[in-house]
Amino acid sequence: MSAAQWRRAMNTQLPRAQVSVVTQAPDRSATSFPGYIPTQDLFNQNKSWLSRAWSIIRIRHSLVLLGLFIYPLIASPFFTYQIAAQSMALGLIALSLTFLGGYGGMVSLSQMTVAGVSGYLIAIFGTSSMTAISLGWPWWLAVIFSILIAIVFATLVGWLSIRTEGIHTIMITLAIGVAFFYLTQQNYVLFNGFQGFSKIGAPTVGDVDFKDPNAFYFLSVGCALLSYWSVKYLVRAPFGMALQGIRDNPRRMNSLGFNITAHRLAAHAFAGLLASVGGILLIWYNNRISPGSINTGALINILVIAVLGGMKHPIGAFIGAITFVLLQNFAIDLVDRQRFNLVIGSVFLLIVFFSPDGLLGLWQKLRVRWASSGRDERIQGSRRA
Amino acid sequence: MQLSKRTLTRTVISAAILAATTGFAFAEGTLKVGLLSILEGPFAVPGQDGIRGAELALKQKGGTAGGMKIQLISGSSDGNPDKAVAATRKLVEQDKVQVMIGPLSGDEGIAVKNYAKTQAGITFINGSSGAQAATLNDPSTNFFRFNTEGAQWMVGLGDHALSKGYKKMFLIAEDYGFPYSQVQGFMASYCAKGGKVLDKAWVPLGTKDYASVIAKIPKDVDALLVVLGGSDAVNFLTQYEQAGGTKPMVGGSITVDQTVLNYKGKRRESLVGTASAGPMADSLDTAEWKKFVADYKANFKDGFPSPSLFAYLYYINTKAALDGLDAVKGDLSGGQKKYREALQKTKFVGPAGEVVIDANRNGVGPTYITEVTKAADGSLFNKVVKTVPNITQTLGLPEAEFKKMGLGTRDIPDCRK
Numbered sequence: 017m018s019a020a021q022w023r024r025a026m027n028t029q030l031p032r033a034q035v036s037v038v039t040q041a042p043d044r045s046a047t048s049f050p051g052y053i054p055t056q057d058l059f060n061q062n063k064s065w066l067s068r069a070w071s072i073i074r075i076r077h078s079l080v081l082l083g084l085f086i087y088p089l090i091a092s093p094f095f096t097y098q099i100a101a102q103s104m105a106l107g108l109i110a111l112s113l114t115f116l117g118g119y120g121g122m123v124s125l126s127q128m129t130v131a132g133v134s135g136y137l138i139a140i141f142g143t144s145s146m147t148a149i150s151l152g153w154p155w156w157l158a159v160i161f162s163i164l165i166a167i168v169f170a171t172l173v174g175w176l177s178i179r180t181e182g183i184h185t186i187m188i189t190l191a192i193g194v195a196f197f198y199l200t201q202q203n204y205v206l207f208n209g210f211q212g213f214s215k216i217g218a219p220t221v222g223d224v225d226f227k228d229p230n231a232f233y234f235l236s237v238g239c240a241l242l243s244y245w246s247v248k249y250l251v252r253a254p255f256g257m258a259l260q261g262i263r264d265n266p267r268r269m270n271s272l273g274f275n276i277t278a279h280r281l282a283a284h285a286f287a288g289l290l291a292s293v294g295g296i297l298l299i300w301y302n303n304r305i306s307p308g309s310i311n312t313g314a315l316i317n318i319l320v321i322a323v324l325g326g327m328k329h330p331i332g333a334f335i336g337a338i339t340f341v342l343l344q345n346f347a348i349d350l351v352d353r354q355r356f357n358l359v360i361g362s363v364f365l366l367i368v369f370f371s372p373d374g375l376l377g378l379w380q381k382l383r384v385r386w387a388s389s390g391r392d393e394r395i396q397g398s399r400r401a
Numbered sequence: 402m403q404l405s406k407r408t409l410t411r412t413v414i415s416a417a418i419l420a421a422t423t424g425f426a427f428a429e430g431t432l433k434v435g436l437l438s439i440l441e442g443p444f445a446v447p448g449q450d451g452i453r454g455a456e457l458a459l460k461q462k463g464g465t466a467g468g469m470k471i472q473l474i475s476g477s478s479d480g481n482p483d484k485a486v487a488a489t490r491k492l493v494e495q496d497k498v499q500v501m502i503g504p505l506s507g508d509e510g511i512a513v514k515n516y517a518k519t520q521a522g523i524t525f526i527n528g529s530s531g532a533q534a535a536t537l538n539d540p541s542t543n544f545f546r547f548n549t550e551g552a553q554w555m556v557g558l559g560d561h562a563l564s565k566g567y568k569k570m571f572l573i574a575e576d577y578g579f580p581y582s583q584v585q586g587f588m589a590s591y592c593a594k595g596g597k598v599l600d601k602a603w604v605p606l607g608t609k610d611y612a613s614v615i616a617k618i619p620k621d622v623d624a625l626l627v628v629l630g631g632s633d634a635v636n637f638l639t640q641y642e643q644a645g646g647t648k649p650m651v652g653g654s655i656t657v658d659q660t661v662l663n664y665k666g667k668r669r670e671s672l673v674g675t676a677s678a679g680p681m682a683d684s685l686d687t688a689e690w691k692k693f694v695a696d697y698k699a700n701f702k703d704g705f706p707s708p709s710l711f712a713y714l715y716y717i718n719t720k721a722a723l724d725g726l727d728a729v730k731g732d733l734s735g736g737q738k739k740y741r742e743a744l745q746k747t748k749f750v751g752p753a754g755e756v757v758i759d760a761n762r763n764g765v766g767p768t769y770i771t772e773v774t775k776a777a778d779g780s781l782f783n784k785v786v787k788t789v790p791n792i793t794q795t796l797g798l799p800e801a802e803f804k805k806m807g808l809g810t811r812d813i814p815d816c817r818k
Contacts, residue, residue, distance in 0.1 A: 204811070302483045304483065304512065306481075308483065348477055
């Protein structure tokens with residue numbers, strides 16, 4: 017059975033009415049696909065892809081776009097660069113985990129490592145303070161090769177980890193992440209050990225210097241939007257559908273003739289692309305990379321961001337990243353400076369405690385509550401009348 | 402009246418948002434000064450002592466400088482340069498501090514110096530960071546460091562080792578920037594005067610097992626140069642003793658600290674005579690140092706028995722920053738031009754010697770050579786045996802000669818044969 021047939025088969029079992037109450041169906045059946053939209057609308061072969069894309073744009077999308085565009089005009093450079101641009105870069109790396117975990121059912125802790133591989137490669141291929149190691153290629157060539165090699169690395173990690181499930185996947189990817197951290201810390205020929213590389217700023221293209229806060233903001237927002245859109249697209253495409261099927265019931269998918277290994281491997285490769293783009297942005301943002309950028313703390317931070325935002329929808333990664341960056345920057349202003357990590361920790365704990373689906377889940381809950389309370393009031397009002 | 406639960410919730414939320422965004426209103430004549438230290442991770446304890454040092458300098462001035470009330474706003478790093486720059490950027494761009502003090506560790510210092518280049522209107526003053534490159538390579542005109550750095554702290558120790566008859570040594574040190582500087586400070590004069598360092602063992606920070614390093618120590622060395630910090634030093638000492646090692650030691654500036662002096666093993670007796678060097682010493686016998694220790698103890702009941710290196714370094718840097726404000730009467734106009742001129746002219750006698758800076762805005766000061774000595778009650782302490790005054794960043798060499806040698810790395814300097 018091909019993926020298209022699988023989609024059609026699923027679609028016939030799925031009346032439209034059921035789809036609108038997706039959020040209230042926590043069981044992991046086919047109806048709980050994040051962002052599920054009936055496929056006959058999306059994959060109507062008679063429409064061109066452009067009109068199909070156009071048909072899914074809603075008012076809220078244009079509002080968000082407008083907001084993103086106006087934001088640097090009203091925000092200070094600090095908020096544009098340190099808060100927004102950093103959130104976008106971290107969000108991108110977390111998005112790769114959301115894609116793997118939320119849609120593929122594979123929680124990989126090594127996404128920051130993949131980002132670190134591309135970051136280190138951009139320092140090695142491009143220009144940096146370590147002229148003895150850096151090859152000084154033009155930035156675009158360095159970017160292309162960094163991303164390609166990082167994708168190969170991500171695929172290799174995937175190849176090792178997809179044979180395992182659940183906690184074992186986490187352990188294997190964590191082990192790879194820690195191993196790479198120690199490699200970079202102790203290797204001087206390639207990674208320059210403890211000190212790593214500095215002066216790896218974003219390039220100047222034509223008249224645009226991407227080191228400028230606003231230019232870098234638009235670059236990272238552009239990359240984030242593109243990745244967000246591609247994830248949204250991919251999870252509804254035949255490949256994404258099959259991946260979600262594999263997440264929910266691998267044995268059944270296998271018996272239907274899907275190559276589980278190939279699908280999971282491809283998911284790792286795609287997540288590797290997202291993570292490596294995020295990694296390059298993060299290194300340009302920091303202007304440097306050292307083993308401290310990819311230590312265990314950094315690996316866990318990506319997981320925290322993904323869980324904080326919610327893994328059921330790609331936007332969760334960015335919401336989580338914004339929350340995380342805001343907390344990291346401003347928690348120290350809220351309480352005694354020796355205790356500010358307590359605030360960060362408690363907020364994370366509270367969010368995960370009250371909403372296992374992160375901030376997105378919280379939002380959904382509130383929406384359901386408001387909707388129902390509004391209805392109740394109306395009913396009460398009509399009774400009174 | 403019916404006040405619905407929803408209205409109540411919304412009122413509470415809006416009130417909270419209002420309170421959070423309004424913030425504090427500042428009185429006229431307040432100057433914001435950023436203070437960056439390490440308050441999380443393995444360096445959190447020394448980082449807090451650094452803050453104590455800075456606060457002590459401000460307290461001694463009654464919380465004001467240049468006719469303005471000084472408000473210290475602190476930022477935290479975990480020792481990672483990325484985080485140090487992020488915290489600095491927040492203090493400068495968001496909290497709008499005029500003067501920035503920090504950071505604590507070497508690589509952070511280089512990263513903050515690079516950031517300082519993008520903020521010409523703000524003056525950056527070092528905390529306790531001691532990387533040579535921060536002021537030697539590509540210095541920033543608004544980055545001042547009133548303390549001496551890692552290589553300067555070891556000048557004179559090489560001569561001292563030779564005078565004790567250590568002609569051949571074996572080096573064991575942690576593998577990052579600060580020990581590179583320390584080793585260069587030691588070897589520059591040691592090698593020039595005929596000493597040999599037969600081999601160097603660079604170990605990663607936090608190494609637990611030193612067996613392979615100990616096996617490599619040649620039989621014919623006279624002493625070991627040990628530039629390890631904290632628990633690494635104690636681990637090495639224990640394992641070297643268990644392996645039957647008997648060679649005397651020479652330590653780096655943070656090697657022979659209280660954790661090592663409180664060491665209870667069999668080699669405790671043989672620690673006596675271990676030489677090390679640094680920009681200060683607990684046992685300094687000057688009125689300035691005693692006053693500093695007394696002030697520290699009176700102000701911080703939760704502090705250490707005696708101020709640490711970090712408290713001392715943050716203290717002199719903060720004091721220089723505040724004295725500069727006094728000198729210009731708080732005038733920070735014209736891109737802080739007058740203030741920087743005043744800082745350049747800084748000259749005062751600190752707790753451990755005179756504080757002045759060179760043309761690269763780096764401290765020139767004394768180094769104290771100490772030896773572990775047994776006190777009357779049987780406890781060990783570092784006794785000052787020699788003071789080497791006015792050490793420059795070129796380690797007493799002419800600038801051209803120093804440039805030829807280059808900054809300390811794993812392979813520089815080298816004198817095996």
